[in-house]
Amino acid sequence: MLTEKTVSGFLEELASNSPAPGGGSVAALSGALGSALTSMVCRLTIGKKKYAQVEAEITSTLNKSENLRRTFSSLIDRDTQAFNKVMEAFSLPKETEDQKGLRSAAIQMATKEAALVPLEVMKHVIDGLALAKIAAEKGNTNSVSDAGVSALMLHSAARSAALNVRINLSSITDTEFVGWRSEEVTSIERTSKNMTEEILQIVGSKITPP
Amino acid sequence: MLTEKTVSGFLEELASNSPAPGGGSVAALSGALGSALTSMVCRLTIGKKKYAQVEAEITSTLNKSENLRRTFSSLIDRDTQAFNKVMEAFSLPKETEDQKGLRSAAIQMATKEAALVPLEVMKHVIDGLALAKIAAEKGNTNSVSDAGVSALMLHSAARSAALNVRINLSSITDTEFVGWRSEEVTSIERTSKNMTEEILQIVGSKITPP
Numbered sequence: 001m002l003t004e005k006t007v008s009g010f011l012e013e014l015a016s017n018s019p020a021p022g023g024g025s026v027a028a029l030s031g032a033l034g035s036a037l038t039s040m041v042c043r044l045t046i047g048k049k050k051y052a053q054v055e056a057e058i059t060s061t062l063n064k065s066e067n068l069r070r071t072f073s074s075l076i077d078r079d080t081q082a083f084n085k086v087m088e089a090f091s092l093p094k095e096t097e098d099q100k101g102l103r104s105a106a107i108q109m110a111t112k113e114a115a116l117v118p119l120e121v122m123k124h125v126i127d128g129l130a131l132a133k134i135a136a137e138k139g140n141t142n143s144v145s146d147a148g149v150s151a152l153m154l155h156s157a158a159r160s161a162a163l164n165v166r167i168n169l170s171s172i173t174d175t176e177f178v179g180w181r182s183e184e185v186t187s188i189e190r191t192s193k194n195m196t197e198e199i200l201q202i203v204g205s206k207i208t209p210p
Numbered sequence: 211m212l213t214e215k216t217v218s219g220f221l222e223e224l225a226s227n228s229p230a231p232g233g234g235s236v237a238a239l240s241g242a243l244g245s246a247l248t249s250m251v252c253r254l255t256i257g258k259k260k261y262a263q264v265e266a267e268i269t270s271t272l273n274k275s276e277n278l279r280r281t282f283s284s285l286i287d288r289d290t291q292a293f294n295k296v297m298e299a300f301s302l303p304k305e306t307e308d309q310k311g312l313r314s315a316a317i318q319m320a321t322k323e324a325a326l327v328p329l330e331v332m333k334h335v336i337d338g339l340a341l342a343k344i345a346a347e348k349g350n351t352n353s354v355s356d357a358g359v360s361a362l363m364l365h366s367a368a369r370s371a372a373l374n375v376r377i378n379l380s381s382i383t384d385t386e387f388v389g390w391r392s393e394e395v396t397s398i399e400r401t402s403k404n405m406t407e408e409i410l411q412i413v414g415s416k417i418t419p420p
Contacts, residue, residue: 003218007239007286010217011279015246017253019352023359026243029217030363033236036225043227069221076217142229145377149233149370153240156366160359167355167417207377 002076020087024079024114027160028121032072034153035128038065041135041143041150054138065131068124072157075121079164082114108172115168115181118161122188125158129195136202148203151196158192212286230297234289234328237370241331242282244363245338248275251345251353251360264348275341278334282367285331289374292324318383325378325391328371332398335368339405346412358413361406368402 002010002021014021042062045051051058089106093099129151136147165185169178212220212231224231252272255261261268299316303309339361346357375395379388 003221004216006214006216007220008213008283011213011242011246011283014243015249015253015276015279017250017256019250019254019356022250022353023247023356026247026359026363029243030240030366032221033224033239036221037233037236039225040227040229040232043225044229046227066225069225073218073221143232145373146229146233148373149236152366152370152373153236156240156362160362163355163358163362163413163417170417203373207373207380 002080003073020080020083021076022080022083023160024083024118024121024164025076027118027157027164028072028075028079030153030160031121031125031128031157032069032076034125034132034150034157035065035069035072037146037150037153038128038132038135039069041139041147044143045135045138045140048140051138051140057134058139061131061134065128065135068128068131071124072121072128075117075124079114079117079121082110082117085110086114108174111168111172112174112177115165115172118164118168119181119184121161122158122165122185122192125154125161125192126188126195128154128157129192129199133195133199133202136199136206141206144203144206148200151199151203155192155196158189162189212290213283230290230293231286232290232293233370234293234324234331234374235286237328237367237374238282238285238289238331240363240370241335241338241367242279242286244335244342244360244367245275245279245282247356247360247363248338248342248345249279251349251357254353255345255348255350258350261348261350267344268349271341271344275338275345278338278341281334282331282338285327285334289324289327289331292320292327295320296324317381321378321382322384322387325375325382328374328378329391329394331371332368332375332395332402335364335371335402336398336405338364338367339402339409343405343409343412346409346416351416354413354416358410361409361413365402365406368399372399 042058045058089110092103094103132147132150162185172178252268255268299320302313304313342360372395382388
């Protein structure tokens, strides 16, 4: 599992001349980093007298962001696995017409899966941003910049995943599949941008200039 | 060192109820992830016949992005150390007037350093984006989405670091220091945004719709 490597080992493998792990796994990791920061802000809020009134909501936010962190973490590996399956399909024999047909169908199927994994990352980003917003609005003000970084890393996850959905869609021949997914990507990307700007507004208003 | 933790261990520590590591270290990690992806695109380009003409430029880009990855990696720890120094200064005794004065001076000095570390992250982002642009323009087209994710992670590093500079500036009383640094942050953030959009344009133009 990629998450069992050290951070520097992961960076080393990322930088290596193997195409996987690549941008898709980084998108999922970015989501995990964002969720972890929302969890931190929640933990720095819970138990503080000043925030007693929001404790129940922050505790529920923490549970959700911790679940999300686990989901994103598993998507780091799932993206690399999906990419490797595409590579495997490409390496199928292509001597006879039958083989060519089977290979081409296997490539299409694997590429669809490789598009769906980053799309799943994108959907979880929207949930993550809703939690980051609660952290920014109601969490410990001393950590409000961390809620902002949480939103930025989640948004970067969405934009990075979008590139990975699109590069996969560009080689899928099922036009109906491509059409629906393209629209979904565009729509989630826009939502992510709007939510992130909203959170950064809240964060900015709480960082009082000296 | 934080980079010697496993990825899941790092995420765990990030999500914990200790304020460090926090958003500042994540900003530096985001820069390291971006640089690693530029390195990967370079390595997937070098040695390929189709890209023989750009091999010298891509090799030099790779050397620079690998240096940058190391720099960002060391900034992950430096940010956490700078934050801890601020906490130490806050814990100095404050019983006598003398102690109060010393404590307050120590807090100011440590907070300046805590503002300068993310500012350094921001400056390196601009170098990283220049390399990501070369990777997007001239690198292996099959990995162009990775060059795009590289830019997105670098830009997220800049924006995240900017929040960390600003939250530190908000408690610094040296108005000259604050004025200069604020302008720098705003200017680097704008440059980072423009460079990132430019890179994403290049990437988008190479991801041909099906």
